[in-house]
Amino acid sequence: MAETNRQVHLASRPKGWVSEENFTLVEAAVPEPAEGQVLIRNHYASVDPYMRGGMNDVASYRQPFALNATMPGRTVGEVVASRLDGYREGDFVFAMTGWADYGLASDDGQLRRIDPAQAPISYHLGVLGMPGMTAYVGTYDLGEPKAGEQFYVSAAAGAVGQVAGQLARIRGCRVIGSAGGPEKIAWLTGELGFDGAFDHHAEDYTEALDRLMPDGIDVYFDNVGGAALDAVLARVNMNARLVECGMVSQYNLTTPDGIHNIANITRNRVRIQGFIVSDHADRLDAFLDEVSGYLRDGQMHYAEDVVDGLENTPAAFIGMLKGENTGKRVVKYV
Amino acid sequence: MAETNRQVHLASRPKGWVSEENFTLVEAAVPEPAEGQVLIRNHYASVDPYMRGGMNDVASYRQPFALNATMPGRTVGEVVASRLDGYREGDFVFAMTGWADYGLASDDGQLRRIDPAQAPISYHLGVLGMPGMTAYVGTYDLGEPKAGEQFYVSAAAGAVGQVAGQLARIRGCRVIGSAGGPEKIAWLTGELGFDGAFDHHAEDYTEALDRLMPDGIDVYFDNVGGAALDAVLARVNMNARLVECGMVSQYNLTTPDGIHNIANITRNRVRIQGFIVSDHADRLDAFLDEVSGYLRDGQMHYAEDVVDGLENTPAAFIGMLKGENTGKRVVKYV
Numbered sequence: 001m002a003e004t005n006r007q008v009h010l011a012s013r014p015k016g017w018v019s020e021e022n023f024t025l026v027e028a029a030v031p032e033p034a035e036g037q038v039l040i041r042n043h044y045a046s047v048d049p050y051m052r053g054g055m056n057d058v059a060s061y062r063q064p065f066a067l068n069a070t071m072p073g074r075t076v077g078e079v080v081a082s083r084l085d086g087y088r089e090g091d092f093v094f095a096m097t098g099w100a101d102y103g104l105a106s107d108d109g110q111l112r113r114i115d116p117a118q119a120p121i122s123y124h125l126g127v128l129g130m131p132g133m134t135a136y137v138g139t140y141d142l143g144e145p146k147a148g149e150q151f152y153v154s155a156a157a158g159a160v161g162q163v164a165g166q167l168a169r170i171r172g173c174r175v176i177g178s179a180g181g182p183e184k185i186a187w188l189t190g191e192l193g194f195d196g197a198f199d200h201h202a203e204d205y206t207e208a209l210d211r212l213m214p215d216g217i218d219v220y221f222d223n224v225g226g227a228a229l230d231a232v233l234a235r236v237n238m239n240a241r242l243v244e245c246g247m248v249s250q251y252n253l254t255t256p257d258g259i260h261n262i263a264n265i266t267r268n269r270v271r272i273q274g275f276i277v278s279d280h281a282d283r284l285d286a287f288l289d290e291v292s293g294y295l296r297d298g299q300m301h302y303a304e305d306v307v308d309g310l311e312n313t314p315a316a317f318i319g320m321l322k323g324e325n326t327g328k329r330v331v332k333y334v
Numbered sequence: 335m336a337e338t339n340r341q342v343h344l345a346s347r348p349k350g351w352v353s354e355e356n357f358t359l360v361e362a363a364v365p366e367p368a369e370g371q372v373l374i375r376n377h378y379a380s381v382d383p384y385m386r387g388g389m390n391d392v393a394s395y396r397q398p399f400a401l402n403a404t405m406p407g408r409t410v411g412e413v414v415a416s417r418l419d420g421y422r423e424g425d426f427v428f429a430m431t432g433w434a435d436y437g438l439a440s441d442d443g444q445l446r447r448i449d450p451a452q453a454p455i456s457y458h459l460g461v462l463g464m465p466g467m468t469a470y471v472g473t474y475d476l477g478e479p480k481a482g483e484q485f486y487v488s489a490a491a492g493a494v495g496q497v498a499g500q501l502a503r504i505r506g507c508r509v510i511g512s513a514g515g516p517e518k519i520a521w522l523t524g525e526l527g528f529d530g531a532f533d534h535h536a537e538d539y540t541e542a543l544d545r546l547m548p549d550g551i552d553v554y555f556d557n558v559g560g561a562a563l564d565a566v567l568a569r570v571n572m573n574a575r576l577v578e579c580g581m582v583s584q585y586n587l588t589t590p591d592g593i594h595n596i597a598n599i600t601r602n603r604v605r606i607q608g609f610i611v612s613d614h615a616d617r618l619d620a621f622l623d624e625v626s627g628y629l630r631d632g633q634m635h636y637a638e639d640v641v642d643g644l645e646n647t648p649a650a651f652i653g654m655l656k657g658e659n660t661g662k663r664v665v666k667y668v
Binding site: 262264266271 | 387559563578579580581584585589590591592593594595596597598599600601602603604605606607608609610613
């Protein structure tokens, strides 16, 4: 066991874009578990768009993250000491220990054992974890895609988008995705089986959607907001459903973009539904059954974008917010 | 019977604000009913916000109105000649004969007999007609207001808004309305029993909603869009429902306002639902039963704003779009 526990602390709250200067690397002693706790050596930490919101000092659907404390977040790792019934050294677990080499966890409803034989343990930060379930609830429960419908997903090469698009394809939709850069586009239309994809760095949303979705949009799974959302609102079909999962294009703006094509909501009877996956915990078993089945039988593919080293977590997080990852970004600590 | 049939024609399509110059008054012969038709002397014509959309030459949820033809619209009047089984001279009817002294109607699913003893016939253009049913479906079916919730309705002194606010009050909500001018505000908080109201000409939406809705907004019945919608999005409670009935503030703009507080849709799990009352025809009987009951037992009040004379229909319509009416605006032809 290492002598020290490196932790990435939130040092200051960003105004606008996050920078590495908002974080500091702190070395502390490896903690010892109290009665009812396990000590976990983290193998992977997750970096996710929602974390940008926690860095602000405003009431939102979650408490702001504390300053001068370890950045909270999802992790998977190995139990290295246990004083909690039901857990022992060598168990692999999912927990919320944050950006640190080691963390303590108790039986708080988040900690759970995972089976390294079932899937790579990091999948529990992605396709079999919160992002995958977000895609599942958003696409199936809220988007209600029907065979033959036109389905568009933005940030389609990300943790949630790749799963959402494939779920819609499995339901028989015509699926179009957008992402940044030609490699992602090739991957979406290749391995993932999307019907089309475009690079939003190379082509305006308006032009690309005119080109790729001439029959309009029935379901939009929104991960980015901003110009993509406005372009979609200009092209919504009757009774279109817009699933508002996230708006990563807006999180680092001090003044959010204006959305202009709002009147089509009324004109075309559009439903826009914001959601948080934690409100849909009753869907966990159905999600795990269905999505793990698609992974096993090869109907669904899953890509990770792995960055090495705890010290690189802030840069990995910032890069993810800028869209540099193809697939779910995780940071490998061991 | 008059010798001529005056008709208001759509002469040109407005760019931006409608003006009286977009209309012409035409005198024609009074038509004669063919077999299967009735000739109706129109007593009242309705002027409604949705008509602004029909004046544009763009595909929308309805066909554009034809140029150089009578402006289509809802009317109530008296049958003066009948060649349609089941209708005879002296019957009062609702029909879609438009802005003219006389019109022909057939058994097309719109024409129906109305009972002048049950309510003033003009009520079938308002509280017992399309606007009332719009308020009913939007408030109850889509807004799903619960007792104790915070309910806000814009254009609250209009045809739809006055009914929506009272329906929410009847369900036990705390109801706040906005309208233009102190007389409307006094009427909303007086006769209509709203818990509060503000004059959007005198006070910003943001300030007024901070003042009158310090506990946030659970249901917003939107008739105006624009700045009101943006102010609401900044103040939505968790799981708020926004019912998008109309956006009258936007209909005469060539560039619509930008909406900036969109990210709260995701953050606060907001549902925004656009709708068209004609999709909800199955609710007609429930609507008529319930709302006519509230009118009879005095739980609901209803105000009309009556303009006299067919030749004044264009000005009455434009004034309604500008918000000068208190209550449902109708134009009295007889």
